[in-house]
Amino acid sequence: MISSNPLRRSPLHEALQELNPVWGKVHEMQVPLRFGGAAKESQLKAELSLCDVSCFPKIGVKGPEALAWLVQTGTSVPDSVYGVQPLGEGGLAIRTDRQEVFLEDALGGQRVSQLESALQAHPPGVCLVRRRDASLALMGAGSNRVLRETCGVDFSRPVTGVVMTRVAGVSCMVLPPQSAGAPAFRFWLDPSYAPYLWEALLEIVRHHGGDAAGLEAIDPSVGKL
Numbered sequence: 001m002i003s004s005n006p007l008r009r010s011p012l013h014e015a016l017q018e019l020n021p022v023w024g025k026v027h028e029m030q031v032p033l034r035f036g037g038a039a040k041e042s043q044l045k046a047e048l049s050l051c052d053v054s055c056f057p058k059i060g061v062k063g064p065e066a067l068a069w070l071v072q073t074g075t076s077v078p079d080s081v082y083g084v085q086p087l088g089e090g091g092l093a094i095r096t097d098r099q100e101v102f103l104e105d106a107l108g109g110q111r112v113s114q115l116e117s118a119l120q121a122h123p124p125g126v127c128l129v130r131r132r133d134a135s136l137a138l139m140g141a142g143s144n145r146v147l148r149e150t151c152g153v154d155f156s157r158p159v160t161g162v163v164m165t166r167v168a169g170v171s172c173m174v175l176p177p178q179s180a181g182a183p184a185f186r187f188w189l190d191p192s193y194a195p196y197l198w199e200a201l202l203e204i205v206r207h208h209g210g211d212a213a214g215l216e217a218i219d220p221s222v223g224k225l
Contacts, residue, residue, distance in 0.1 A: 010054040011134040011191035012198050019212055026107060026215060026222060029055035033222065034214035041217040048142035048210030050202050051217060053186075054194070056091075057112040058131040062100035065125030070101060073118060075111075077101060082161040084175065087111050092175070092186075094162055102131065102173075102188075107219050134194030138185040138201065139213065146204050147185065155185070168200040 008029040010016065021032030032052065034041050041049070061070060067077050070093075076085040078095035085093045090106030105112040119128040138146060147155050150168040159176045167174065170193045175186040189197060202212060215222045 008055070010052055011132075011194040012052045012054065015195050015198050016052060016212075021214055024215070024222065027055045027057050027105075031055050032212075032214040034216045035212050038216065038220065041213045044211055044213045045139050045217040046141065048140035048146070048205055048208055049138075049213035049217060050198070050205050050210070051137040051139060051213045051215065052198070053135045053137050053215070053218075054133070054191075055215075056104050056106060056135060057109070058102065058104040058133060058135075059112055059116055059119075060096070060100055060102050060129030060131050061115070061119070061126060062097070062129055063126045064099055065123065066099055066101060066127070069123050069126045070115075073115060075103075075115070078161070080161070082163070084161050084178065094173075094175070096173075100129070104135075107215065107222055132191055133188040134191040134197075135189075136187040136194075136198065136201070137218070138187070138205075139183070139217070140210060141183060142205075142208050142210060143183045143185055145208050146201060149204055150201065168197055170197045172197075 010029060016032050019035055021035050023030055024033040070077050076093060078085050081095050083095045087093045087103055088109045088111030091109045091111055092104045094102040096102045103112050144156055151165055153163055153165050155176055163174045165174055170189055173188040177183040
C-alpha cells in the first residue's frame with residue numbers, strides 16, 4: 001500500500017539538494033543515500049565527512065513521573081543529567097534535565113514510535129515533547145581537527161555524556177564518539193540554524209580533505225529500509 005502521508009523534509013533539504021545526491025526514503029523522510037560512489041563514501045566515513053541524520057525519529061519525555069515510566073517500559077534511563085544510555089537498535093536515551101529524557105532511534109529502530117504510541121494513553125505525570133531538532137554526524141579520524149576550529153571544548157580528552165556548547169557560534173548538544181571504530185560526533189540543534197551550521201562545517205571539512213556523505217556511509221543497507 002502506498003502511504004498517503006507526505007514525506008518529511010530535513011531542515012537541510014535545500015542545501016543537500018544543491019549537492020545532487022541519490023535520494024532515498026528513511027523514516028518517512030527524503031534523505032541523501034550517497035553523493036558519490038560507495039567506495040569513496042566509505043573512505044570519507046573513515047577519514048572525514050559530514051552527514052545529515054535529521055531523519056532519525058526523536059521525542060522528549062518529561063514530567064515528575066517520566067523517569068519511572070520509562071523504566072517501567074524497559075527503557076534504560078541515564079543516572080545523571082547529560083548522561084547517555086543505548087536505546088533499542090542503535091538509538092540513544094539522553095538525560096537532558098532532572099525530569100526529562102531525549103530519545104532518538106537509529107536507522108532501523110522502532111523504539112521511539114513504540115514509546116510515542118504508549119504515551120497516547122496519557123500516563124499520569126508524564127508528557128510527550130515533540131522534537132524537531134536538526135541532527136548531524138561528523139565522522140572520521142579528522143573530526144577533532146574540525147572541532148578545534150569551531151568549538152571551545154577540547155574533545156581530544158575523554159568526555160562523559162553530552163556537552164551543551166557552541167559550534168561555529170550555534171548552540172548545540174554534542175555527543176562524542178560512543179564506540180570503537182571511526183570517530184563520529186553527533187550534533188543536535190535548532191532546525192532554523194541548521195543550514196548555516198551545515199555550510200560552515202562543510203567548508204572546514206572540505207578544507208581538511210573531507211566532504212559530505214550520505215546515509216549509506218553509515219549503513220550500506222539503508223537504501224533497503
